[in-house]
Amino acid sequence: MIRFFQTRAWVALALLAAGWPVLNWYALRLNDGSDEPWGLAALAAAALFAPWRGWREPLSPRRLAWLCGFLALYVVAFPWMPPLIRALLLVTALGLAASDRGFPAAWWGLLVLSLPVVATLQFYLGYPLRLLTTQLCVPLIALGGHTARAVGTTLHWAGERVVIDAPCSGIRMLWTGLFFAACLACWHRLDARRTFTLMRIAGLALFLANVVRATLLFFIETGLWSAPSGSHEGAGLLCFCLAAGVVLWIGERLAHRPHVHAIA
Amino acid sequence: MKRFALLLLFLPAVLFAQNDDSADSTRDKNLSPYFWVRNASPGADTLPLKSTHVEATLAGVIADVSVTQVYTNTGTTPIEAIYVFPGSTRAAVHGLTLTIGERRIEARVQERQQARRTYEAAKSAGKTTSLLEQQRPNVFQMNVANILPGDEVRVELRYTELLVPTDGVYEFVYPGVVGPRYSKTAAANASTDDTWVQNPYLPTQTNDPTAFTLTVNCLTGVPLREAACYTHRTSIVYADPSRARITLDPSETTGANRDFILRYRLTGEALQAGLLVSEGANENFFLAMIQPPARPVAATLPPRDYLFVVDVSGSMRGFPLQTTRTLLRQLFPGLRPQDTFNVLLFSGDSRTLSPRSLPATPANLEAALNLLSGQDGAGGTELLPALQAAFALPRQENLSRIITVITDGYVDVEAKAFDLVRSHADKGNVFAFGIGSSVNRHLIEGIARAGQGEPFIVTDPGEAETVAKAFHNYIAAPVLTAAKLEITGLDAYDIEPRSLPDVFAQRPVIVLGKWRGPRTGQLTLRGLTGAAPFAATLDLAKAQSISGGGLSHLWARHRISQLMDDISRESTPERIAEVTTLGLSYNLLTRYTSFVAVDEIVRRTGANLTTVNQPVPLPQGVAASAVGNSGGGNIPTSPEPGTFALMITAALIILIPVYRRHRSQRPQA
Numbered sequence: 001m002i003r004f005f006q007t008r009a010w011v012a013l014a015l016l017a018a019g020w021p022v023l024n025w026y027a028l029r030l031n032d033g034s035d036e037p038w039g040l041a042a043l044a045a046a047a048l049f050a051p052w053r054g055w056r057e058p059l060s061p062r063r064l065a066w067l068c069g070f071l072a073l074y075v076v077a078f079p080w081m082p083p084l085i086r087a088l089l090l091v092t093a094l095g096l097a098a099s100d101r102g103f104p105a106a107w108w109g110l111l112v113l114s115l116p117v118v119a120t121l122q123f124y125l126g127y128p129l130r131l132l133t134t135q136l137c138v139p140l141i142a143l144g145g146h147t148a149r150a151v152g153t154t155l156h157w158a159g160e161r162v163v164i165d166a167p168c169s170g171i172r173m174l175w176t177g178l179f180f181a182a183c184l185a186c187w188h189r190l191d192a193r194r195t196f197t198l199m200r201i202a203g204l205a206l207f208l209a210n211v212v213r214a215t216l217l218f219f220i221e222t223g224l225w226s227a228p229s230g231s232h233e234g235a236g237l238l239c240f241c242l243a244a245g246v247v248l249w250i251g252e253r254l255a256h257r258p259h260v261h262a263i264a
Numbered sequence: 265m266k267r268f269a270l271l272l273l274f275l276p277a278v279l280f281a282q283n284d285d286s287a288d289s290t291r292d293k294n295l296s297p298y299f300w301v302r303n304a305s306p307g308a309d310t311l312p313l314k315s316t317h318v319e320a321t322l323a324g325v326i327a328d329v330s331v332t333q334v335y336t337n338t339g340t341t342p343i344e345a346i347y348v349f350p351g352s353t354r355a356a357v358h359g360l361t362l363t364i365g366e367r368r369i370e371a372r373v374q375e376r377q378q379a380r381r382t383y384e385a386a387k388s389a390g391k392t393t394s395l396l397e398q399q400r401p402n403v404f405q406m407n408v409a410n411i412l413p414g415d416e417v418r419v420e421l422r423y424t425e426l427l428v429p430t431d432g433v434y435e436f437v438y439p440g441v442v443g444p445r446y447s448k449t450a451a452a453n454a455s456t457d458d459t460w461v462q463n464p465y466l467p468t469q470t471n472d473p474t475a476f477t478l479t480v481n482c483l484t485g486v487p488l489r490e491a492a493c494y495t496h497r498t499s500i501v502y503a504d505p506s507r508a509r510i511t512l513d514p515s516e517t518t519g520a521n522r523d524f525i526l527r528y529r530l531t532g533e534a535l536q537a538g539l540l541v542s543e544g545a546n547e548n549f550f551l552a553m554i555q556p557p558a559r560p561v562a563a564t565l566p567p568r569d570y571l572f573v574v575d576v577s578g579s580m581r582g583f584p585l586q587t588t589r590t591l592l593r594q595l596f597p598g599l600r601p602q603d604t605f606n607v608l609l610f611s612g613d614s615r616t617l618s619p620r621s622l623p624a625t626p627a628n629l630e631a632a633l634n635l636l637s638g639q640d641g642a643g644g645t646e647l648l649p650a651l652q653a654a655f656a657l658p659r660q661e662n663l664s665r666i667i668t669v670i671t672d673g674y675v676d677v678e679a680k681a682f683d684l685v686r687s688h689a690d691k692g693n694v695f696a697f698g699i700g701s702s703v704n705r706h707l708i709e710g711i712a713r714a715g716q717g718e719p720f721i722v723t724d725p726g727e728a729e730t731v732a733k734a735f736h737n738y739i740a741a742p743v744l745t746a747a748k749l750e751i752t753g754l755d756a757y758d759i760e761p762r763s764l765p766d767v768f769a770q771r772p773v774i775v776l777g778k779w780r781g782p783r784t785g786q787l788t789l790r791g792l793t794g795a796a797p798f799a800a801t802l803d804l805a806k807a808q809s810i811s812g813g814g815l816s817h818l819w820a821r822h823r824i825s826q827l828m829d830d831i832s833r834e835s836t837p838e839r840i841a842e843v844t845t846l847g848l849s850y851n852l853l854t855r856y857t858s859f860v861a862v863d864e865i866v867r868r869t870g871a872n873l874t875t876v877n878q879p880v881p882l883p884q885g886v887a888a889s890a891v892g893n894s895g896g897g898n899i900p901t902s903p904e905p906g907t908f909a910l911m912i913t914a915a916l917i918i919l920i921p922v923y924r925r926h927r928s929q930r931p932q933a
Binding site: 169179217218221 | 901902903904905906907909910911913914917918920921
């Protein structure tokens with residue numbers, strides 16, 4: 001009986017029960033329309049790639065100690081932490097409970113992406129990303145032989161203006177690209193170190209892809225390039241494909257390096 | 265491989281999420297105007313209004329106006345045309361005629377919901393029908409359903425309004441276009457009375473294809489002088505010194521993008537009428553126009569605290585903001601060092617020149633002008649928070665405050681603004697300046713009325729000096745205070761207005777009413793001009809009698825205005841019922857009564873009917889940035905692809921390694 005209460009399955013269930021306020025909040029957020037409900041896709045992928053094997057095995061005392069620490073942090077943080085941070089603590093605890101060997105970073109990444117993070121990212125990260133994107137567009141436009149000026153998040157050229165507003169921040173591409181990278185890491189069973197390497201490269205590639213996308217659209221919007229209708233979407237998808245291709249290639253290279261730890 | 269096959273099974277869930285997302289975007293959308301998109305409805309004529317002709321007759325102090333709109337369907341499918349257009353704030357709309365070919369149908373006035381039901385039933389039955397609704401006292405919506413391909417449908421509406429001279433100048437205004445309104449009302453929750461705010465506007469580079477012609481016949485009875493139109497090129501032909509015909513020059517092809525304003529004086533400063541009467545079978549009406557005294561000279565004007573509340577939103581970009589600067593440059597020299605002042609700028613938020621009022625020294629006034637010079641005009645028009653902030657600003661003890669609101673008035677919260685101003689009547693007199701070529705006069709006049717001030721309209725920078733001078737004159741010495749009307753020897757009742765406000769402008773005091781019995785007695789206006797008593801008497805026996813329903817319409821229109829002011833303070837079923845009854849009894853368009861005309865011939869038998877919202881031009885001088893978040897403005901953006909498309913792309917890319925692995929695992933031949 002004692003042995004049962006030490007199994008990973010029991011610990012995970014206990015964590016979920018302890019985290020019912022987070023689950024309740026999650027359900028409410030899914031339905032209140034304040035964020036895109038694409039987290040469900042990440043949740044489905046997390047269910048698919050869950051490290052199912054070994055759930056009946058007991059957790060090592062060292063891992064249990066880690067978990068207790070996290071739970072204590074969760075309890076202390078609960079009254080004053082925003083719900084999203086509480087949810088992050090809970091999914092991290094779930095990640096710790098899911099494996100006794102290393103940290104299942106890719107699976108944890110999927111759980112994190114399943115949270116309603118897009119609106120929050122847009123709020124906190126959106127403007128800096130737009131600002132950086134606008135600044136980096138200027139040299140790319142110069143490569144095309146035109147001199148544009150970045151004023152805040154607006155590109156000025158010959159009396160025309162193209163604004164890099166909130167829907168241009170690249171947050172959607174970033175979320176989808178990281179979701180893609182996390183699925184790839186799960187598929188290749190990358191260990192935590194390589195998963196984080198892949199995620200970092202994916203983040204950079206997606207950001208640069210957004211800069212290229214914004215530059216292409218600058219040329220289209222100012223009329224410097226004539227483009228058919230639908231070219232906005234097409235240019236965006238093309239840039240995303242390029243970034244995803246880089247992620248795919250890096251993921252495969254990381255997978256074929258020796259000493260890859262299995263996570264499931 | 266199995267895992268990825270399962271992952272692909274989640275795509276329907278993704279699709280479901282996408283649909284849910286689109287529903288959310290509708291729910292979160294606010295009412296806002298948008299730019300018209302060519303060919304948005306294939307097969308339908310998306311510009312069905314082909315022409316508007318205005319015919320006005322100015323006889324004495326009463327203007328009779330008819331507006332004829334011609335709708336033609338050059339498309340291939342039957343359409344319902346919806347057209348939002350402005351009207352005079354003083355218009356008493358009393359008639360509507362629908363003409364299809366040789367058939368002429370006179371519209372009936374019905375209770376608003378009933379009229380809408382009549383219209384919808386006729387529309388569904390395939391009958392050509394039109395519905396005229398009042399969305400604001402100066403905004404009307406015409407609906408014409410079942411205009412078949414090749415049809416020409418003419419709709420004529422008729423209204424009467426009173427022309428009241430100010431400083432001896434008569435002004436006839438025909439508003440050309442409704443400016444784009446800033447609204448925060450959620451589209452999903454908006455009442456049907458507010459959905460007109462979602463009006464399409466022609467992109468700035470598109471010319472208005474609707475022809476606009478206008479003719480004014482002046483029949484003053486007294487020789488005219490200084491008749492001129494400063495807003496449009498016109499030709500004026502005199503049949504004799506007291507009869508003139510003013511027509512719009514054919515070169516005015518975009519004449520409907522601004523107010524048409526005609527001004528004139530009468531020889532000898534003679535005021536038309538003193539007392540007009542109209543005797544009917546059931547009711548008799550009178551209209552008294554009593555000339556106010558000459559403006560007193562202010563001996564010592566006590567110090568004042570001025571607060572300028574200036575709109576710097578997107579719709580004020582360019583000419584309106586430039587005119588505002590000119591206006592303030594003209595107003596500021598009239599402030600004396602013992603006066604204090606402050607400036608509150610507002611758009612999406614508001615900020616002040618100083619937390620407290622400053623002495624009106626040259627340095628402080630220059631700082632205020634510099635603050636305004638830094639404004640380009642951007643963002644929303646949060647008028648209500650700005651007014652609240654203005655009323656909350658501390659003021660100098662023992663100084664009476666003059667609040668001047670300067671805006672184009674492109675908001676949809678008129679009633680709330682009036683209520684807010686009225687509920688802060690103790691905070692000072694509120695004067696409202698409307699800046700622009702197509703100002704929302706309902707808002708400007710309403711704020712001034714609620715704040716016991718005066719409205720001013722400035723249509724171009726050249727008028728700024730005159731208006732600033734008038735403002736200072738009004739403030740320095742009101743023409744008449746403590747005004748009241750005494751009626752002797754006449755059984756008069758239902759007098760409008762119920763109480764007389766202070767008179768700032770050199771303008772006749774207008775009183776409308778009914779009487780019973782013989783036409784005898786006197787009306788005496790009493791009050792104070794400066795510190796001296798004033799009295800002026802009109803004798804009913806000497807009144808000029810006029811025929812027709814003009815006076816009854818004007819009386820009912822005034823009564824309805826008063827009731828609507830009461831309703832904006834507190835809406836009660838009794839007040840609404842009274843307005844409805846007045847509309848039905850006097851055949852008037854009101855907020856609660858509409859005109860509906862139905863051709864009884866069933867003309868459409870097919871199921872398809874496309875609803876077309878007639879796009880209108882942006883008012884002259886208004887920047888495209890006034891059309892909110894339409895995305896059709898002059899500033900393009902570069903939105904990233906939708907998440908759904910990205911997910912599909914990601915799913916397709918991830919199939920590449922899956923396929924490669926699958927192929928490498930196949931046994932070699």
